[in-house]
Amino acid sequence: MTSSPPHQGSNAERSRSRNRTAVLGQIHHAGELGRAELARALDLSVQAVSNIIADLLQDGMLVEKGARSAGRGLPAVQYGIKPEGGFALGIEVRPNVIFAVLLDLTGKAVFTRRSVLKSARPEDVILEVTRLRDAALTEVPAAKDRMLGAGIVMPGPFGATGLSGRETELPEWQNVNPAELFQNALGLPVEVSNDANAAAMAERISGCAHGLGSFAYLYFGTGLGLGLVSQGHLVRGAFGNAGEIGHIPVPTPLGSAPLETRLSRMSVRHQLEMSGHSNIDFEKIEKLYATSDPELMTWLGSASDALGHAMQIIENVFDPQTTILGGAMPDAVLRHLVRNVSLNNASVSRRSDNPLPRLQCGASGRLVATLGAAALILNSRLTPHAATH
């Protein structure tokens, strides 16, 4: 991850690529659009848009959707994203399991697989990932020569930080450059990120943050992560480790504690195990919630408080359009938290002009991070960077 200021010149070729991205992005966002509408939105000439659309049709990334007449004048021919126009592989590496999905260009999952890992050593992971890639391409042959890239989700933090060696879940990857490794193994453009960032992108591409410019995603992982999106792109920080919100100490009735000791899978598990439960997994939590298990309810109370604190930090520091809560946690639990959290009224985020809720549940389920891995790639094809003023 680089920290240098952004500097690259532009030329005809790069303009072209930017404009194709912008056209695809607008159409993805709106569902379908006509040439003239696009030209106005992008501040380009109709002719330019016409040429670009002809190109994208040729390349099989767009489909014609029939004309739509709105008032006077020639009805505009609408264009939509062609799902099979491009595919992105999403890979989530956890210490003992790998998840893989294949998304089409609209962000729909067309392949999903889970694969147990016997070892988390880089060479074994790479081997399994190429197998998963092959399985995906066998199941969806249309993707064979239309792969846009692969997104990889792995536990951070990345690089040599003060957290190194302490909380790393994949110690074997300490001195490896994952992006390079996967890029060589897969022969595809690769983006690597943590679970929370990826999850945010999943919601932006096909979930409840569809097309939003600025929002935050609170992710229940082992710990608690935060994905920040600004101007349609992830805010990764200077070293790619932005969003480690779980380590922040927040006030508690008995002093203070890191946020994720009260708001994370780790913390539910801990609390439930203390009271004699065992084998705490997704399904178990779901069941306990269905039966209103008192211990789980106690945890939920404390977690709601912690969530309120997290929201204060997120809203005051980042001022997002909305915040999304998700991750590998049963929907019912997430909904409970969203319903029961108390949001501070004295906040810059309580606005009369924002139609979105301040906090909402994610719409992508427990595989959100894996989906998001692939969404990282799609987003780079659908969202140009901010224009010069």
Add this chain to the structure above:
Amino acid sequence: MTSSPPHQGSNAERSRSRNRTAVLGQIHHAGELGRAELARALDLSVQAVSNIIADLLQDGMLVEKGARSAGRGLPAVQYGIKPEGGFALGIEVRPNVIFAVLLDLTGKAVFTRRSVLKSARPEDVILEVTRLRDAALTEVPAAKDRMLGAGIVMPGPFGATGLSGRETELPEWQNVNPAELFQNALGLPVEVSNDANAAAMAERISGCAHGLGSFAYLYFGTGLGLGLVSQGHLVRGAFGNAGEIGHIPVPTPLGSAPLETRLSRMSVRHQLEMSGHSNIDFEKIEKLYATSDPELMTWLGSASDALGHAMQIIENVFDPQTTILGGAMPDAVLRHLVRNVSLNNASVSRRSDNPLPRLQCGASGRLVATLGAAALILNSRLTPHAATH
């Protein structure tokens, strides 16, 4: 402030403008550079850079600096920013006073003035601001037809938020669009922002964050503000109110309190007034510090703690290259805080590969926000937005 996703197409004209910005930015950052060096940095052809430089010389924004021979080959002619190539006006509006500066293209202040405000009503402020603009142009006639724009710093939050009417320092501006108002009055491009954001830009243009891509600025205003810079540009949030870090409750020995009750001008003043001091202003604090006033020292202890908490939030959420502490507070006090804060070692920001200190003092003095107002304009002329990958 807009919240929609960023979408604008590119064409030859916009490429040109982007490339000129990129060339100026690279030169600003490096001090001076040759054509070939620029071409490599921007991934443009040497010929393109040559044409752009010819243009910028013609426009009076660059100066030739003589050749520099480095090893074999023809020595490269160096180019530097021509200070009088462009000027930016910086205005800081406070309830009872206005500050104004004029910066040249290198970010040097060539005019500074303070003006007492009898009323903070929009029409009176506008009148005074145009007067200050005229005074600046009289004192620096070279700026007359080379004004790039005006930056305005005002207390936020902007728009109708949950804080409206409670903490606003300029109630008369509640239902006014400041940007539009100033733009019409001054006939210049205008950018409006809060003090912390502006301060961050001041340090990026001519202070200790010179040219940095990603950093944070903690600003001692009346309250406590946070300026976030990512990829060389401010992160403003969906509604322009990002960075209200002062309102976040943090743990204290006796429960919890909003950060700015312990770390802000307001809080020093409060603490010193409680113990019998009066007329607490900048100079008074400076004197009390020089004499190691026990009450001030007590405040400093609590403030250091609070600063430590702020740093945990900033580093974990944003992962900056460095954080800068500044604002309208004596340098000695800022230095004391930086020296005495205890930074958590278990942080993603403790890295072996970052040469910058995790926390440092600002280099722009107490006028930093006013300087920053003008720096907002300069930054837009020196930093292109991120390129497509």
Add this chain to the structure above:
DNA sequence: GGTATTAACTCAAATAACTTGAACTATCAA
């Protein structure tokens, strides 16, 4: 029902900025 108006779209030419490739120049090293 006919006609004017509106808006989307296409074709062909013009434009603007960048890239390419060959030639030239100045410095260093052997």
Add this chain to the structure above:
DNA sequence: TTGATAGTTCAAGTTATTTGAGTTAATACC
């Protein structure tokens, strides 16, 4: 002294865009 190296310029060539005139197909009005 000669060769290698690197910066720079000149003149064409390339590319994606804009411009402007003309076509098509709806709605609105008389």
